[in-house]
Amino acid sequence: MNLQTIKVACSNCNMRELCLPLGLSDSEMAAVEKVVSVTRKVARGAHLFHNGDPFTALYAIRTGFFKTSVNTEDGRDQVTGFQMAGEVLGLDGIVNDHHTCDAIALEDAEVCVMPFNLIEEISREVNALQHHVHKIMSREIVREHGVMLLLGSMRAEERLAAFLLNLVQRLHARGFSQSELVLRMTREEIGSYLGLKLETVSRTFSRFADDGMVEVKQRHLRILNADGLRGIVNSRPCH
Amino acid sequence: MNLQTIKVACSNCNMRELCLPLGLSDSEMAAVEKVVSVTRKVARGAHLFHNGDPFTALYAIRTGFFKTSVNTEDGRDQVTGFQMAGEVLGLDGIVNDHHTCDAIALEDAEVCVMPFNLIEEISREVNALQHHVHKIMSREIVREHGVMLLLGSMRAEERLAAFLLNLVQRLHARGFSQSELVLRMTREEIGSYLGLKLETVSRTFSRFADDGMVEVKQRHLRILNADGLRGIVNSRPCH
DNA sequence: CGGGACGTTGACGGTCGTCAAAATTAGTGG
DNA sequence: CCACTAATTTTGACGACCGTCAACGTCCCG
Numbered sequence: 001m002n003l004q005t006i007k008v009a010c011s012n013c014n015m016r017e018l019c020l021p022l023g024l025s026d027s028e029m030a031a032v033e034k035v036v037s038v039t040r041k042v043a044r045g046a047h048l049f050h051n052g053d054p055f056t057a058l059y060a061i062r063t064g065f066f067k068t069s070v071n072t073e074d075g076r077d078q079v080t081g082f083q084m085a086g087e088v089l090g091l092d093g094i095v096n097d098h099h100t101c102d103a104i105a106l107e108d109a110e111v112c113v114m115p116f117n118l119i120e121e122i123s124r125e126v127n128a129l130q131h132h133v134h135k136i137m138s139r140e141i142v143r144e145h146g147v148m149l150l151l152g153s154m155r156a157e158e159r160l161a162a163f164l165l166n167l168v169q170r171l172h173a174r175g176f177s178q179s180e181l182v183l184r185m186t187r188e189e190i191g192s193y194l195g196l197k198l199e200t201v202s203r204t205f206s207r208f209a210d211d212g213m214v215e216v217k218q219r220h221l222r223i224l225n226a227d228g229l230r231g232i233v234n235s236r237p238c239h
Numbered sequence: 240m241n242l243q244t245i246k247v248a249c250s251n252c253n254m255r256e257l258c259l260p261l262g263l264s265d266s267e268m269a270a271v272e273k274v275v276s277v278t279r280k281v282a283r284g285a286h287l288f289h290n291g292d293p294f295t296a297l298y299a300i301r302t303g304f305f306k307t308s309v310n311t312e313d314g315r316d317q318v319t320g321f322q323m324a325g326e327v328l329g330l331d332g333i334v335n336d337h338h339t340c341d342a343i344a345l346e347d348a349e350v351c352v353m354p355f356n357l358i359e360e361i362s363r364e365v366n367a368l369q370h371h372v373h374k375i376m377s378r379e380i381v382r383e384h385g386v387m388l389l390l391g392s393m394r395a396e397e398r399l400a401a402f403l404l405n406l407v408q409r410l411h412a413r414g415f416s417q418s419e420l421v422l423r424m425t426r427e428e429i430g431s432y433l434g435l436k437l438e439t440v441s442r443t444f445s446r447f448a449d450d451g452m453v454e455v456k457q458r459h460l461r462i463l464n465a466d467g468l469r470g471i472v473n474s475r476p477c478h
Numbered sequence: 479c480g481g482g483a484c485g486t487t488g489a490c491g492g493t494c495g496t497c498a499a500a501a502t503t504a505g506t507g508g
Numbered sequence: 509c510c511a512c513t514a515a516t517t518t519t520g521a522c523g524a525c526c527g528t529c530a531a532c533g534t535c536c537c538g
Contacts, residue, residue, distance in 0.1 A: 078392050080384050100384065138330055141330050145309050148317055149319075151387060153431075196495090202518055218502080435526080441486055444486095
């Protein structure tokens with residue numbers, strides 16, 4: 001485990017507007033920065049935390065890309081999300097004081113460690129932080145509603161189109177291209193997230209490429225017709 | 240809308256151990272009871288809140304049974320959960336100050352209205368309440384992980400078996416039978432929740448009945464072989 | 479008693495999973 | 509730097525599971 005106790009200043013962090021509430025006073029900002037004690041580097045392929053680990057902290061992603069997945073004793077495995085800079089990991093651990101999923105870095109990453117008892121302590125003093133924490137958890141609940149809709153009622157093409165659009169939209173919000181992206185995950189991981197087999201993911205990519213919607217070169221992706229993809233997502237099968 | 244301003248005493252409520260943290264002092268309990276200002280009755284079939292409604296409060300179910308569902312502009316509809324006494328509704332509304340799903344009573348119900356600004360205010364004073372709120376939200380996130388696993392990787396039989404086992408387990412925790420239950424929802428609603436069509440739900444019930452696992456009489460259900468159902472959930476398709 | 483909502487069952491077809499093989503890339507160690 | 513192996517991706521053929529469509533049965537409530 002790679003820990004750095006070098007103090008990180010949220011006030012200078014370029015993830016600030018993603019991580020923190022807006023309009024904090026200087027004194028509030030100083031209080032909030034006490035929450036972030038250390039940062040931690042996670043190498044590609046390494047776990048940030050395992051299923052079963054004791055829960056002590058939430059993690060804000062500074063750089064890098066993660067997946068979270070749950071698994072059952074009988075070997076089933078489900079990717080529950082992909083997280084990028086400015087997003088928070090570890091919310092699942094609060095209920096039972098231990099984590100119930102794995103968080104794995106899909107590229108070399110760095111996170112801010114935010115001990116949860118400190119978060120609770122400071123958010124009693126700084127109302128904006130308190131509300132911010134509530135919003136982050138609520139946002140995760142709403143996101144998962146969307147995934148349930150996707151898994152419960154969409155066909156393979158719709159799922160993949162929705163997935164791609166969501167991914168570029170989030171990357172674009174972080175200053176990346178609207179049309180070009182590099183997939184940090186395998187076809188199998190995409191499939192697990194979308195409730196599809198990797199062959200179906202691959203085939204569906206190929207079909208999108210044939211239709212001129214995207215250009216696929218392994219993990220490099222260029223979106224040629226975003227409206228086309230949006231049309232796929234919003235079109236009911238028939239009648 | 241049916242509002243009652245009659246003060247409800249959480250300290251006497253039989254949902255207390257489901258709703259509230261344990262070990263509150265008398266003064267803490269008095270503070271927490273300030274959160275519950277009114278109760279509200281919701282008739283069967285009526286909405287507790289609609290998608291798009293402004294968010295003002297969370298709701299603790301005193302009696303009755305609810306479903307929540309999200310819907311898209313193109314008419315898709317997904318049941319995201321079924322909720323019973325002691326569970327909390329409305330968490331989805333916190334992020335954007337308006338609700339993003341519908342909450343509908345499946346039988347006549349009564350809820351405690353807990354204005355969210357009061358929750359935030361009191362939970363700054365009562366640490367146990369603060370942590371309790373965090374746990375409730377985290378529990379919902381973990382529950383949804385489970386649903387994603389179900390929707391993403393289980394077959395129809397497994398989904399329905401897992402659904403039934405979860406339902407009786409929750410009912411049992413509320414003092415009902417371990418083996419007998421009345422379904423408050425239609426086959427279509429079950430199907431929507433499980434990502435299946437109503438015909439598949441019906442057929443799968445019939446298959447369970449043929450195998451002697453359950454006795455199905457419309458919405459009345461008796462579980463004859465719970466271990467058999469558990470075996471279905473935990474058995475990978477083959478190899 | 480009658481109508482409408484809900485549930486059951488059957489036949490058929492489509493979507494996606496399974497199995498297999500080949501192609502391409504990435505990673506490793508000499 | 510290159511050879512070699514492992515991992516990932518693509519593509520095809522086939523089949524299973526579940527969705528679709530349709531008809532019929534059952535229950536509930538006015």
